[in-house]
Amino acid sequence: MVKNSLSILPAFAGLELLSSAVIVFNADGSIKFANPAAEILLDCSAKSLIDQKLNALFLNGDALLAVFHQAVAHHFADKRQDLTLERAGREPLHVHSIVTALDNPETPVLIEFRENVQQLKLDREERMLDQSKANKELIRNLAHEIKNPLGGIRGAAQLLELELPERQLKELREYTQVIIKEADRLQTLVDRLLAPHRLPHIVGDVNIHEVCERVRSLIVAEFPQGLTIHRDYDLSIPEFRGDKEQLIQSVLNIAHNAAQALAERIRHGDAELTFKTRVVRQITLAKVRYRLALDLHIIDNGPGIPPEIFHRIFYPLVSGRDGGSGLGLTLAQTFVDQHLGVIECESRPGCTDFRILIPLP
Known part of the structure; x- marks a missing residue:
């Protein structure tokens, strides 16, 4: 039975209070201690982490293991690097790691991980x-x-x-x-x-849910069977100044692309498209800090964006569909840019999530 890591290693008790993830390793590369922040970051209890090997934590752990051996050999006092740590069945972790060589032959290495998602x-x-x-x-x-x-x-x-x-x-x-x-x-x-x-930028008061409902009606008219559209709205979102027609076109371009990507699921009758609205606070968009921003998600359960074009989807004339013009997302991005906002995207098989962020008053 594994005892609580704090009772085993009182010398590391102070690490329990750190907000960054800290893991201490034995000389053989197995975990001796993990603080609560490490449990949260890795989504795993300290009890489960104890005795795990470093290269077993991540799919690409061999690269980190090589740095571990350098630390054991005292090739450096500490080494800092930005890493993307792959995990089976989970989102990769983007972290800044600090590998420190300790003057202790039993526990020679300490690794600190700090998420650098914001950067x-x-x-x-x-x-x-x-x-x-x-x-x-x-x-x-x-x-x-x-x-x-x-x-x-x-x-x-x-x-x-x-x-x-x-x-x-x-x-x-x-x-x-x-x-x-x-x-x-x-x-x-x-x-x-x-x-x-x-086109002139016609500014007026915009209700984002009117925009979503307009787009929804257009999508339903074109795809009346096999596609279920879910609405998850935060009705407290205030109106904001913007060009309603441009925003309708932006959301429609994204939603229409999603519906076309769902062709196979539509034939099987299990295609889903979701419009979700929320408010985010204290967010930086295009290097400017805003107190509030609209957070609109357009989510589908399609096959996902092909990896070979994922980083180019907003380029003009790039399309993942035969016969596509490759202009829909380019125009959507242009219109959202004119509202001082940004479009983000995350995609994997079974879930593609386009996120539109626009400052709110």
């Missing part, structure tokens, strides 16, 4: 902000470069059709019509690319 979040938001600015500039330049010759191509095809001899008109008109239709399709694509930069 990762800030770094991710900064990257997204820079990416969004680059996307906007790229889209504007590319759209204008494409648009200018399109009119000439279409006009030339129409003139060519008028000049065709009567005997060849029926035979060759098919080809001129292909040119005209493809030019029109590209024109529509360019117009969609330029839409966020053309």
Whole structure:
């Protein structure tokens, strides 16, 4: 029977009070002591952790074990590094680790873990902000470069059709019509690319639940069977100043993508889409601190976003679906940016969660 770690190691009793996770290891790499913060971080009791090997704690624990052996050999006094620790069936842990070599042959190593989720979040938001600015500039330049010759191509095809001899008109008109239709399709694509930069920002009082209900009605009309839409609303959320039509388009783009990804589950009748609203307090968005913010989740139980495109889903013309334009999420991000907000995403098979955060008054 394993005794309480505090009674075994009174020398480490002070570590019980630390808010950061602390684990002390035996010379063979097994755990001798874990404080309450470590129990919370690892979601495991100290009793279960005692005697576990370091490399058994995480799927990628061998890298940490190598640092452990360096500490045992006194190659350093302490070593700091940011790590992503993979765990079977659980979310990975993003931590800052401090590996300390102790002057005790029985317990030679102490490792402290501090979650750095906030720093990762800030770094991710900064990257997204820079990416969004680059996307906007790229889209504007590319759209204008494409648009200018399109009119000439279409006009030339129409003139060519008028000049065709009567005997060849029926035979060759098919080809001129292909040119005209493809030019029109590209024109529509360019117009969609330029839409966020053309449309006026019409500001008024926005009730986010009216936005969600509008989107819900549109999704239900298109997918009347096999899709259940859940609503989990916090009705205390206040109205805020914004462009209602832009927000409807943003939420619709995300929800419509989700519904299309649920095609297989819709056929089986077990597809689910959830609109969830909450308020978060004291949050930093795009390097600015806000007292309150809207927290809107659009969650589906689909197959998840393919890993190879997950980090590029907000790039223009990137789509995980055959025939998709790859503009829906780009436009959604642009419209949310105009409300000083951000869009975040977490995805795994069976659950994709898009989160829209917008400052509240």
